Amino acid sequence: MQRRGALLVVDAQVDFCPGGALPVPRGDQVIHALNRYLDLFKRRSAPIFASRDWHPKQSKHFKENGGEWPAHCVQGTLGAEFHPALVLPSDTIVISKGMASWDDGYSAMQGVTENGTPFTMLLRHMELDRLYVGGLATDFCVRQTVLEALKAGFDVTLLTDAVGGVDLRPGDSERAVAEMIHSGADVTTLASIGTAVAWDGAPQRQQGSG
Numbered sequence: 033m034q035r036r037g038a039l040l041v042v043d044a045q046v047d048f049c050p051g052g053a054l055p056v057p058r059g060d061q062v063i064h065a066l067n068r069y070l071d072l073f074k075r076r077s078a079p080i081f082a083s084r085d086w087h088p089k090q091s092k093h094f095k096e097n098g099g100e101w102p103a104h105c106v107q108g109t110l111g112a113e114f115h116p117a118l119v120l121p122s123d124t125i126v127i128s129k130g131m132a133s134w135d136d137g138y139s140a141m142q143g144v145t146e147n148g149t150p151f152t153m154l155l156r157h158m159e160l161d162r163l164y165v166g167g168l169a170t171d172f173c174v175r176q177t178v179l180e181a182l183k184a185g186f187d188v189t190l191l192t193d194a195v196g197g198v199d200l201r202p203g204d205s206e207r208a209v210a211e212m213i214h215s216g217a218d219v220t221t222l223a224s225i226g227t228a229v230a231w232d233g234a235p236q237r238q239q240g241s242g
Contacts, residue, residue: 036158036159036160036161036162037078037160037161037162037163037164037189038073038078038079038080038081038155038158038160038162038163038164039069039070039073039078039079039080039081039163039164039166040081040082040083040140040163040164040165040166040167040177041066041069041070041080041081041082041083041118041120041166041167042083042140042165042166042167042168042173042174042177043083043084043085043105043140043167043168043169043173043174044062044063044066044082044114044115044118044167044168045084045085045105045111045112045113045114045115045168046110046111046112046113046114046115046116047085047104047105047111047112048104048105048168048169049063049115049168052104052111053102053103053104053105053111054101054102054104054105054198056168056169056196056197056198057196057198057199058196059115059168059169059196060115060117061196062166062167062168062194062195062196063115063117063118064117065166065191065193065194065222066118066166066167066194067117067118067119068194068222069164069166069191069194069222069225070118070119070120070121071119072222072225073164074121079125079158079160080120080121080123080124080125081124081125081126081127081140081151082114082118082120082124082125082126082127083126083127083128083129083140083143083151083167083173083177084105084112084114084126084127084128084129085104085105085112085129085130085137085173086105086107086112086128086129086130086131086137087103087104087105087106087107087112087130087131087137088106088107088131088132088133089103089106089107090133091103091130091133091135092133092134092136093130093135093136093137099136105130107131125145125154126145126146127140127143127144127145127151128143128144128145128146129142129143129144131144137173138172138173138176138177139173139176139177139179139180140173140177141177141180141181141184142180152184155186160186161186161187162186162187162188162189163181163186163187163188163189164188164189164191164220164225165177165178165181165188165189165190165191165195166190166191166194166195167194167195168195168196169195169196169197169198169205170195170196170197170198170204170205170208170209171197171198171199171200171204171205171207171208172197172198174190174195174208175208175211175212178190178212178215178217179211179212179215182212182215182216182217187218188212188216188217188218189217189218189219189220189225190209190212190213190217190218190219190220191219191220191221191222191225192209192219192220192221193221193222194222
């Protein structure tokens with residue numbers, strides 16, 4: 033059975049890169065890796081989604097309101113914008129998350145499109161059954177997105193050369209990747225994915241590498 037895949041870029045935003053409010057070490061390098069995948073999926077006419085944290089100014093997610101993190105990715109601010117080096121095609125579908133004051137917004141699967149369509153509903157409407165996931169950060173939003181997508185019944189391939197972690201504790205990112213694999217995610221890199229492209233432009237599962 034032909035499988036239809038899409039690329040999901042998770043939270044490649046200014047605040048999560050060096051110089052931002054909550055930077056991932058070498059997050060800017062992840063942006064360059066994501067661009068190579070964006071080019072591949074665009075050339076293969078496969079759907080592309082980009083999730084973003086889109087927090088209100090007053091959010092329980094922030095330390096000032098009892099949360100874990102400094103204020104970041106506040107709606108309408110420079111820090112909430114996609115990184116300027118990220119080359120998103122014009123038809124990229126943006127998925128916003130964490131928009132309510134009570135919502136941490138870790139998982140893109142809980143996000144919605146500009147017109148309010150839940151992401152999971154849109155994926156099913158488009159008859160997409162596999163997500164190729166890269167972005168920031170491995171041990172938080174990428175991890176939660178992958179785990180929830182798997183629970184929702186989607187196949188997931190983690191792009192291990194296009195993710196970066198916060199690593200509040202040494203090894204958090206490695207543990208997160210191991211958890212995703214244990215939960216059923218495949219993994220691949222750009223060198224492997226290019227040889228597994230379906231006739232309709234959707235990269236397919238490749239034995240041993242996603």
